[in-house]
Amino acid sequence: MSNRKSMLLLLVLALSALILAACGATPQPEPTQPPAKPEPTQVPAQPEPTEAPAEPAKVEPAKEIVLFNWSEYIDPEIYTQFEEATGIKVLEDNFSSNEELLAKLQGGATGYALIVPSDYTVSIMMEEGLLAKLDHDNIPNLKNLKEEFKSVPYDPGNVYCVPYQWGTTGIGYESSQVDEPASWAVIFEAKPDDPWYGRMTMLDDARESFAAALVYLGYDINTTDEAQLQEAKDLLIKAKPGLAGYDSDTFEDLVASGENLLAHGWNGDFLVAQEDNENVAYVVPQEGGVVWVDNICVPSSATPEEKLAGEMFINYLLEAEVGAQLSEYNWYASPNAAAEEFLDEEFLSDPAVYPPPEVLEKLQYIEPAGEAESLYQRLWDEVKSS
Amino acid sequence: MEQVLRRNPALRGWLLVLPAAVFLIIFFMIPLLIVFVYSFLERGTYGGVIWQFTLENLARTFDPLYFSTFLRSVYIAILTTLISLLLGYPLAYFITTRPAHQRNLYVLALMIPFWTNFLIRTYAWLTLLRTHTGLINVSLTSLGIIEKPLPLFGNDFAIVLGLVYGWLPVMVLPIYAALERLDKSLIEAAQDLYASGAQVFRRVIWPLSLPGVVAGSMLVFIPSLGAFVTPAILGGGKSLMIGNIISNQFLAAHDWPFGSALSMLMMIVMLLATLIYFRWALREGVQP
Numbered sequence: 001m002s003n004r005k006s007m008l009l010l011l012v013l014a015l016s017a018l019i020l021a022a023c024g025a026t027p028q029p030e031p032t033q034p035p036a037k038p039e040p041t042q043v044p045a046q047p048e049p050t051e052a053p054a055e056p057a058k059v060e061p062a063k064e065i066v067l068f069n070w071s072e073y074i075d076p077e078i079y080t081q082f083e084e085a086t087g088i089k090v091l092e093d094n095f096s097s098n099e100e101l102l103a104k105l106q107g108g109a110t111g112y113a114l115i116v117p118s119d120y121t122v123s124i125m126m127e128e129g130l131l132a133k134l135d136h137d138n139i140p141n142l143k144n145l146k147e148e149f150k151s152v153p154y155d156p157g158n159v160y161c162v163p164y165q166w167g168t169t170g171i172g173y174e175s176s177q178v179d180e181p182a183s184w185a186v187i188f189e190a191k192p193d194d195p196w197y198g199r200m201t202m203l204d205d206a207r208e209s210f211a212a213a214l215v216y217l218g219y220d221i222n223t224t225d226e227a228q229l230q231e232a233k234d235l236l237i238k239a240k241p242g243l244a245g246y247d248s249d250t251f252e253d254l255v256a257s258g259e260n261l262l263a264h265g266w267n268g269d270f271l272v273a274q275e276d277n278e279n280v281a282y283v284v285p286q287e288g289g290v291v292w293v294d295n296i297c298v299p300s301s302a303t304p305e306e307k308l309a310g311e312m313f314i315n316y317l318l319e320a321e322v323g324a325q326l327s328e329y330n331w332y333a334s335p336n337a338a339a340e341e342f343l344d345e346e347f348l349s350d351p352a353v354y355p356p357p358e359v360l361e362k363l364q365y366i367e368p369a370g371e372a373e374s375l376y377q378r379l380w381d382e383v384k385s386s
Numbered sequence: 387m388e389q390v391l392r393r394n395p396a397l398r399g400w401l402l403v404l405p406a407a408v409f410l411i412i413f414f415m416i417p418l419l420i421v422f423v424y425s426f427l428e429r430g431t432y433g434g435v436i437w438q439f440t441l442e443n444l445a446r447t448f449d450p451l452y453f454s455t456f457l458r459s460v461y462i463a464i465l466t467t468l469i470s471l472l473l474g475y476p477l478a479y480f481i482t483t484r485p486a487h488q489r490n491l492y493v494l495a496l497m498i499p500f501w502t503n504f505l506i507r508t509y510a511w512l513t514l515l516r517t518h519t520g521l522i523n524v525s526l527t528s529l530g531i532i533e534k535p536l537p538l539f540g541n542d543f544a545i546v547l548g549l550v551y552g553w554l555p556v557m558v559l560p561i562y563a564a565l566e567r568l569d570k571s572l573i574e575a576a577q578d579l580y581a582s583g584a585q586v587f588r589r590v591i592w593p594l595s596l597p598g599v600v601a602g603s604m605l606v607f608i609p610s611l612g613a614f615v616t617p618a619i620l621g622g623g624k625s626l627m628i629g630n631i632i633s634n635q636f637l638a639a640h641d642w643p644f645g646s647a648l649s650m651l652m653m654i655v656m657l658l659a660t661l662i663y664f665r666w667a668l669r670e671g672v673q674p
Contacts, residue, residue: 099638106433106640124432199518204623206638244517245540245622259519373431377639384626384634385455 061309064089065113068101070294071249072272073116073165075329082316088309096249097205105130105299113306114313115299118292120207120366122161123154125297127368131160132298138311141318149335152293153365161295162314165268165332168291168355168363169208170284172252172270174261174277184216184285186262188235190242197242200262201254204246206380207366208290209236212264215287221364224372233379237386246384256280267352268332282352288362291355293335425646433640443647452631452648459628460655462542463610466549467557470606471599473550474557478598481558482565493562496555504552508619511548515539515620540622548616553609557602564598565591600667608656628652 067074071094079090093112095101098121105115106128117125125131136142142150142158149163171181178186178196190197202209211221213232223229244260251263252273263270270282296317298310316322323339333353334340340348347353355363369376391398425443427435447453481492499507514521515538523535538544568591576586614629621627628648635645 097638099640103433103637103640106430107636128432240624243624245624247623257519259516370431373640374429377634377641381631381634381639382451384623385451385631 059304059308061086061088061312062113062303062305063087063309064091065306065309065313066091066093066111067114067116067313068093068095068104068112069114069116070094071096073294073330075325078317078322078325081322082313085316086309086312088312090313099206102130105301108301110301112299113302113310114296116164116294116296117161118294118366119152119154120368122295122297123368125299126155126160130300132300132302132307133159134162134298134314135307135311138308139315139318141315144318144320144323144336144338146335146337149293152295155295161297162318163335164294164296164317165326165330166291166293166335167267167332167353168284168289169203169211169264169266170282170289172255172263172265172267172273172280172282174255174258174279175281176279178261180281180283181262182286184212184287186285187242187264188213188216188239190239192242194242196261199244199260200242200264201245201247201251201260202236202239202243202264203251204248206376207369209246209264209383210376210380211290211364211366215289215364216285218287221290222367222369224369224375226375229372229375229379233383236383240383240386252280268330271331271350271352284355284359284363286362288364290366291360291363292365294332421646421649424643425650427643429641429643431640433642435642440643443643444650446644447647447651452628455626455631456628456648456651456655459611462546462549462627463607463613466546466553466610467603467607469546469550470554470557471603474554474602475561475595475599478558478561478565481562482568489566493559496558499555505615505619507552508548508616511544511551511620512539515544515547539620540624542621542625544620544622545613545617545625545627548620549610549613552616553606556605560601560605561595561598564595568594596667600663604660604663607659611656612652 065088067090069092074092079092083089095104098118101115101117102121102124105112105125122131136158139162142162145158145163149166150158152158152161152163155161171184171186173181173196181187186194186196187200187202190200202212210229210232213235214221214223214228217228217231217235219225219228219232244254247254247263248265251260251265252269253276254260255263255270256273256277258277267282270280273280296314298307302310317326318336320336320338321342323334323336324342327334327339327343327347331347331353334343351359391401424435426439426441428438428440428442430436447456481489484492512520517523517535517537517539520535520538522538523532526532527535572590572594573586576590581589612629613627614633617625617627617630621630632645632648632652635641635648639645
């Protein structure tokens with residue numbers, strides 16, 4: 001056997017492995033299709049009496065659109081109902097952070113008719129020209145929005161986006177094993193003999209985790225001051241040995257299953273997890289936390305047909321009953337005033353869903369970091385690599 | 387047309403290679419070129435690149451923060467390769483000693499895990515390894531064998547375990563192929579010349595199986611170094627490898643040029659490691 005020849009063969013093999021390695025498997029779920037079950041509820045659209053701009057050509061809505069959304073954020077039944085009502089099929093694809101959503105759109109991803117970015121990401125996407133202006137004629141149900149959501153600071157007048165759901169970021173905990181955490185200190189000052197030491201997670205999200213550290217230190221969560229950010233970074237590194245990991249996708253399930261006792265996360269996720277374990281509870285610590293609004297928008301890469309179908313879907317979500325259905329599924333507060341009529345009193349008065357005024361005033365929006373973006377990410381790399 | 391082809395064997399060869407060549411140029415060379423070019427450009431604030439030449443990204447790859455993660459990844463990849471070799475070699479040898487019809491069954495058994503998606507298999511490990519609800523720790527603590535759960539998850543141990551599990555079959559297969567081709571009369575000849583068992587292995591079997599060992603090692607080392615699913619899941623997002631840092635540059639930090647530069651560094655190191663290893667193996671293999 002010629003050794004040189006076989007070596008050459010092996011080199012080729014190894015190189016193909018190199019290609020394989022470079023391709024790598026991205027954990028990306030396939031677009032899922034909801035099971036069929038008819039339950040049509042469609043209120044006929046009322047055209048607003050505005051002077052309609054001369055439309056160049058009649059656009060037919062796309063037969064099939066893809067919604068790019070956070071995981072488990074929408075009742076799959078809604079797709080079935082919408083398809084019954086309009087004949088448009090909605091498929092879903094998921095992302096797990098605003099940064100991931102932004103990166104995919106910046107990378108040229110197409111085929112999405114609808115996306116669900118949070119407030120600060122809407123600002124960035126507007127600036128980067130990634131969003132299409134909504135045609136309000138196609139969304140008459142905009143009138144159902146609460147007044148404060150018609151004039152959100154990042155997009156006054158809902159020019160590009162319609163608020164989808166809103167919520168807060170705080171701490172979820174296992175109430176039978178841990179007392180209600182009064183302060184972010186439970187995470188940042190955890191001692192090895194605390195029962196939750198090594199049994200808690202923080203969000204795998206630079207801005208959210210820095211916000212938690214900054215609010216605990218008494219700084220503005222949108223600070224761009226390097227010294228304050230360094231201090232927050234040191235705090236995050238100090239807390240790391242007490243963490244089981246950084247997790248933005250399954251943090252609530254891990255508390256419900258008893259694997260972890262505490263988690264930094266989003267309120268609705270914990271409330272949904274109560275179905276598996278009634279002892280899961282949620283609190284915004286006394287120092288405050290993050291408040292956010294997720295929005296449904298049409299990316300500028302959508303075709304006119306996709307955009308029209310997308311706007312029809314937005315309009316459908318804004319219906320009173322559908323809005324209520326959405327909140328009942330994901331346990332997040334609805335920006336839809338008309339939906340409240342269909343929601344339980346218990347839900348509407350739950351302080352974990354609708355924070356009382358004294359909590360609300362301690363909550364802050366995350367704003368785009370602009371030039372400080374790379375500083376945030378560099379410091380986050382330091383935390384994660386430490 | 388047919389006549390032209392008949393008269394030009396060289397042309398025939400080129401035509402045969404054309405489809406694969408076009409495929410590789412479009413889907414391999416061009417993306418690689420983009421990565422190369424991007425690594426010399428400046429970042430856009432929220433992703434994308436600004437067409438301005440800079441060497442800063444390449445300089446930053448030697449920043450201790452990233453370089454230490456890189457070295458740690460090399461360490462994890464080497465460890466994974468060594469463990470796979472230690473486990474895989476005896477297994478491959480065992481298979482070659484079975485009767486011919488059984489061998490194929492064993493090889494098939496090795497391939498079966500590949501029928502299930504790697505991501506799902508990695509998640510399955512979570513069920514076993516979780517610190518407080520994982521099967522292993524729950525069993526051991528409820529049997530009273532251990533008091534405190536073992537740290538099986540969210541650390542380098544879990545990552546190396548996941549990688550060895552994932553890549554062991556690609557270590558075994560080439561070694562098996564090399565051992566199976568080995569001329570048994572050479573072993574008999576060595577024994578006739580009073581070589582001890584250890585000597586037969588060291589002087590005959592090992593050198594002749596070396597091509598398989600080299601191929602298997604490369605097939606394990608390269609994907610382990612670039613791994614990113616395994617550390618992301620079994621490392622709990624706490625223990626990072628260079629693959630995670632690179633994916634973060636694209637998916638979280640909006641820094642495409644730096645992600646590209648890190649990828650280039652990784653590819654260069656892989657290429658160098660491959661070349662050095664082959665040279666060494668070639669020298670070893672040629673000597674009796």
